Amino acid sequence: MDKRPMTPSYDNMRLDICKKEYNIKLRKIFEPGKFI
16 A cells, blocks of 8 residues: 555546556557657
């Protein structure tokens, strides 16, 4: 269990941002035509 002094909502927000950035990176790799 993670016991950092951080609000879970802030943690989830950061996770969401990381997931979005990761998905964008994957899309750039798998669908390069859309990002030129």
